[in-house]
Amino acid sequence: MASPVLTDAFIDSLESSVAELDRAETLPPACYTDAGIYAFEKEALFNHEWLCVGREDWVKEPGDYFTTQIIGEPIVVARARDGVVRAMSSVCQHRGMLVAEGKGNTRGFVCPYHHWVYGLDGKLVNAPAMERTCDFDKKKIRLPGFKVETWLGFLFINFDPDAAPLTPRLAGVAEALAGYDLANAESATTMTGQFAWNWKVMFENNNDGYHASKLHQGPLHDFVPSELATFPEWSAQDAGFLRFNGTLHPDASFNPTQRAVLPVFPKLTELDRGRMTFANVPPTLSLVLTSDVVIYLILRATGPETMEQDTGILVAPGASQNPGFPHRLEMIMTSAGKIIAQDMHVDARVQMGLRSRFAPRGRYSWQEGAQGQFNQWLVPRYRAAWNRMKSKTATPVAAE
Structure with a gap:
């Protein structure tokens, strides 16, 4: 505007x-x-700035996640099975439904609308009944991810992939x-x-x-x-x-x-x-x-x-x-x-x-x-x- x-x-x-x-x-x-x-x-x-979204101890264990939002962007933060904390858009890449709400522990994120399934790393794992869709490759689809940095136990994200590190x-x-x-x-x-x-x-x-x-x-x-x-x-x-x-x-x-x-x-x-x-x-x-x-x-x-x-x-x-x-x-x-x-x-x-x-x-x-x-x-x-x-x-x- x-x-x-x-x-x-x-x-x-x-x-x-x-x-x-x-x-x-x-x-x-x-x-x-x-x-x-x-x-x-x-x-x-x-x-372009680093935005605090929570504390690292909100996602202590693999599968732990929480959701938040800022400037209208829905965000999910999760600790994957490899121990890495990732922050992603929680918007399903099919029709825009949110794949996660609240907080908890999960094996992955299932869109409640059409049951597209995403792993804790954001990669699309399953998309039912898409076999007749031309040029559809689920390996190319994932929840958009953001840069993540931890400072004194606080989790920060940045929408800008080229952002300079925060901690220094x-x-x-x-x-x-x-x-x-x-x-x-x-x-x-x-x-x-x-x-x-x-x-x-x-x-x-x-x-x-x-x-x-x-x-x-x-x-x-x-x-x-x-x-x-x-x-x-x-x-x-x-x-x-x-x-x-x-x-x-x-x-x-x-x-x-x-x-x-x-x-x-x-x-x-x-x-x-x-x-x-x-x-x-x-x-x-x-x-x-x-x-x-x-x-x-x-x-x-x-x-x-x-x-x-x-x-x-x-x-x-x-x-x-x-x-x-x-x-x-x-x-x-x-x-x-x-x-x-x-x-x-x-x-x-x-x-x-x-x-x-x-x-x-x-x-x-x-x-x-x-x-x-x-x-x-x-x-x-x-x-x-x-x-x-x-x-x-x-x-x-x-x-x-």
């Missing part, structure tokens, strides 16, 4: 959002509401998170929700330190004051960025005691235990890391003003074996749930405000450093995609 908003002048106007933070403006409201810009983002971002561009983030040993962390719970706001509204709220001491003021959050936020430098080559937020005491955690109630991740340094860490891998993954719990948010855009999100909890290996684990986790989830409810109320109202003719391009506080970093990730990708689109539509000059 073409957008009347999307012009050279609009793209040029984004440069003010990547200025130094004390001079920068927020993104134009149309970036959060316009259907044409969302369509443009599919090419500018989602078709997250070396700085991985180093900062090393003490959590996330690849071996234990999954405690996961939930999925649908939301009526743009994915960037959610992503920006997740990494915004400015609002924390205001919106979340009270005993569940006062021990993480906004004025103790810091924003490590990052480069344009990096695929993610960080925010650290000092705490008023070590091992601070979101529960009524304000301190860790589950086993602390055993490899954390004293520095790690004196702060909370927020890690962002746009456009799909945000992490909130405390001494005893890691909250991860997997964002999945579904439209210009809608999205889904998988929210999960990671704990130290073996933490769930503690007899008091369910009750202690409930303490954390109840407190975190109250904070999340405040955030979601704001997200919904922000989306409403961004639709208004009076919606501004505002200015940033120093406590919004991660927003500036997000803009520095986003805007160059917008500009590059815009230039690609213009070059494809440019009229060739006739040779004389």
Whole structure:
């Protein structure tokens, strides 16, 4: 869908959002509401960036699979008999029916419509009553596959077969998170929700330190004051960025005691235990890391003003074996749930405000450093995609 908003002048106007933070403006409201810009983002971002789809421990055993979707693309992730994790379109290559839903363990994927059968590697195994179809060769048919990469236990896919590897561009983030040993962390719970706001509204709220001491003021959050936020430098080559937020005491955690109630991740340094860490891998993954719990948010855009999100909890290996684990986790989830409810109320109202003719391009506080970093990730990708689109539509000059 073409957008009347999307012009050279609009793209040029984004440069003010990547200025130094004390001079920068927020993104134009149309970036959060316009259907044409969302369509443009599919090419500018989602078709070429690494997208988090889940955790590797969701497919521990051969035959394990789960399904998900992003920008309207149905996806199935499965561990095949050879132990390799593969990500594929879950669209049957016959008539478009989905061959998999939900999650589970299976020997293969059977399209419920006409019973075409695909292996865990995506290859077509059987297609009933196709022997009279001219030039039909089942060996040439398979579910379209995507590149897959695992980073700290998180599974990422890329629709672009020529995409550069992700892990080298997250070396700085991985180093900062090393003490959590996330690849071996234990999954405690996961939930999925649908939301009526743009994915960037959610992503920006997740990494915004400015609002924390205001919106979340009270005993569940006062021990993480906004004025103790810091924003490590990052480069344009990096695929993610960080925010650290000092705490008023070590091992601070979101529960009524304000301190860790589950086993602390055993490899954390004293520095790690004196702060909370927020890690962002746009456009799909945000992490909130405390001494005893890691909250991860997997964002999945579904439209210009809608999205889904998988929210999960990671704990130290073996933490769930503690007899008091369910009750202690409930303490954390109840407190975190109250904070999340405040955030979601704001997200919904922000989306409403961004639709208004009076919606501004505002200015940033120093406590919004991660927003500036997000803009520095986003805007160059917008500009590059815009230039690609213009070059494809440019009229060739006739040779004389």
